[in-house]
Amino acid sequence: xxxxTVFSRALGIEVPLxxxxxxxxxxxxxxxxxxxxxxxxxxxxxxxxxxxxxDFREGLRTIRRLTRRPxxxxxxxxxxxxxxxxxxxxxxxxxLEEQVPFLVTALGNPRWVVDRAGPAGVTVYxxxxxxEHALKALDGGVDGFICVNNxxxxxxxxxxxxxxxxxxxxxxxxxxxxxxxxxxxxFVEALEMGYAGAQLGTRFIATTECTAHEDYKQAIIxxxxxxxxxxxxxxGVPVSIIRTPYIERTGTRxxxxxxxxxxxxxxxxxxRMLYSLQSIWKLxxxxxxxxxxxxxxxxxxxxxxxxxxxxxxxxxxxxAAALQSMDNTR
Numbered sequence: 001x002x003x004x005t006v007f008s009r010a011l012g013i014e015v016p017l018x019x020x021x022x023x024x025x026x027x028x029x030x031x032x033x034x035x036x037x038x039x040x041x042x043x044x045x046x047x048x049x050x051x052x053x054x055d056f057r058e059g060l061r062t063i064r065r066l067t068r069r070p071x072x073x074x075x076x077x078x079x080x081x082x083x084x085x086x087x088x089x090x091x092x093x094x095x096l097e098e099q100v101p102f103l104v105t106a107l108g109n110p111r112w113v114v115d116r117a118g119p120a121g122v123t124v125y126x127x128x129x130x131x132e133h134a135l136k137a138l139d140g141g142v143d144g145f146i147c148v149n150n151x152x153x154x155x156x157x158x159x160x161x162x163x164x165x166x167x168x169x170x171x172x173x174x175x176x177x178x179x180x181x182x183x184x185x186x187f188v189e190a191l192e193m194g195y196a197g198a199q200l201g202t203r204f205i206a207t208t209e210c211t212a213h214e215d216y217k218q219a220i221i222x223x224x225x226x227x228x229x230x231x232x233x234x235x236g237v238p239v240s241i242i243r244t245p246y247i248e249r250t251g252t253r254x255x256x257x258x259x260x261x262x263x264x265x266x267x268x269x270x271x272r273m274l275y276s277l278q279s280i281w282k283l284x285x286x287x288x289x290x291x292x293x294x295x296x297x298x299x300x301x302x303x304x305x306x307x308x309x310x311x312x313x314x315x316x317x318x319x320a321a322a323l324q325s326m327d328n329t330r
Contacts, residue, residue: 006174007144007196010123011070011102014038015320016197017187018146018176019204019312021074021104022154022298024051025212028059030312032066033209037316042072042104045091052211056091060098072102075113096120104146105137114141125176129157131167144174146199151180153202153228153300156240165194182302184322191326202299208311216297219244223303242297 008016017039019031024047031041041063048059063071073095075088092113095103105113106127114124118141125144126137134145147164148157157164161177168175174196181187181198190198204210206217223242230238231247241247 005191005196007176010143010174011040013040013070015316015323016176016191017316017319018042018072018178018197018199020146020178020199020201021047021072022201022205023047025201025205025210025216027052027209027211028054028063029066029211030204030207030209031071032063033207033312034204034316035063035069035071036067037313038069038320039316040070040072040102042074042102043100044074045088057094057098060094060100064098070101072104073100074104074106076106077108077110077113078106092116096122105142109140110137110142111140125174127178128164128168130159130164131171134168134171138171138173142173144176144196145171146176146178147195149177149179151301152178153240153302154298156230156238156300161190161195162193169194179300180302182300183305184319186302186305187319188322188326191323200302202302203306203315204312205299206306206309207315208309217309219297220299220303220306221308223299225301225304228299228301228303239298240300242299242303244297246296 005016008014015038017034019034019039019041021042021044023044026042026044026047028048031043034041043060043063045056048054049056052059054062073091075092077085077088092103096117101122103113103117103122103124104127105124110124110126117124123143125146126140126142127146127148128134128137129148137145145168147161147168148155149161149164150157150159151161156179159167161180165175175194176197176199177190177195178199181190181200182203187198202220205212206220210217219242227243228240229243229247231241
C-alpha cells in the first residue's frame with residue numbers, strides 16, 4: 001500500500017493531512033509550507049486580508065509563488081451578515097478563477113457553493129460537529145466532512161472522535177478527524193479508526209513558518225491538556241483556549257447581562273455580532289503582540305504532545321513516516 005486514502009487521492013496530495021484554516025494564524029507562508037511538504041494548507045480569507053494585509057487574489061498568488069501544490073480555501077457561509085456573505089461570494093469566485101481545487105465550508109447550507117464549485121471539479125468538504133449538521137450538508141451535495149471533535153481548538157465540538165465516526169460514518173462520505181491530533185501516533189490512530197485524514201491546527205501554530213507571536217508558540221509548548229479551557233468571553237459561545245494568567249484573572253464565563261442578551265430572540269444576533277467583532281480584533285492583537293497585549297491564545301488538547309517549535313516540513317515528514325509504518329505492518 002502507498003499510504004493514500006480516498007481524500008488524498010481526490011486532491012492529489014501525498015499525506016492526508018490538512019493545516020486547518022485558523023484566524024488569525026493562517027499566514028501565506030504557513031499555508032504554502034504545508035502544501036509544499038505534501039499535505040494541504042487551507043487559506044482563511046479574513047486572516048489573509050485583515051490580519052496579514054493582502055488583497056485576497058494577490059494573497060492566493062503569493063501562496064502560489066511559494067508552492068504549486070494543491071491548496072484550499074475556507075468559506076464561512078452563514079447568513080447572519082449580508083455584507084459578509086457577499087464578500088464570501090466574491091472570495092469564492094476569486095478562488096475558482098485562481099483554480100483552487102479544495103473548499104472547506106462552515107456554518108451554513110453549502111448547496112450554493114457546491115452548485116458553483118462542483119462543475120469546476122472542485123472538492124467541497126463541510127465542517128460539522130454532529131450528525132444533524134452533516135445531514136444538512138449531505139443534502140447540500142458536499143464531498144466529505146471535517147469532523148470537529150471535543151479536543152479541537154477554537155470552536156470545538158462536543159463529541160469524541162469515535163462518537164463522530166459512529167454517527168457520521170454511515171452517511172458514506174470521507175471523514176477528516178479534526179481535533180487532538182498533535183503527534184503522529186494520534187494521526188495513525190485516527191486513520192485506523194476509519195478516518196480518511198486528519199486536520200491539525202494547534203500543531204502548525206508552533207512552527208517556524210507561522211508568524212504568530214513567540215509568546216503564543218511558547219504558551220502551546222508549555223500547556224498540557226488540563227490547561228485547555230472553554231471561554232464564553234471570546235465569541236459568546238464556548239471557545240477552547242489556553243488558561244493563561246490573563247484568563248485566570250478575567251474568568252471564562254459571560255456576565256449575566258451578556259447571557260441574557262445571547263438568549264433573547266431579537267438580541268442574540270446583535271450580541272453575537274458584537275462578540276464577533278471584538279474577537280476578531282482581540283485575537284489579531286494577541287497573535288501579533290503576545291503578552292504585550294493579552295494572552296488570549298486559541299488551542300486544542302493536542303498541546304499535550306507539542307514540545308518544540310519545528311519547521312513544517314519536519315512535522316509533515318514525521319506524520320508521513322508514521323503513515324508508512326502503519327502500512328508496512330498491515
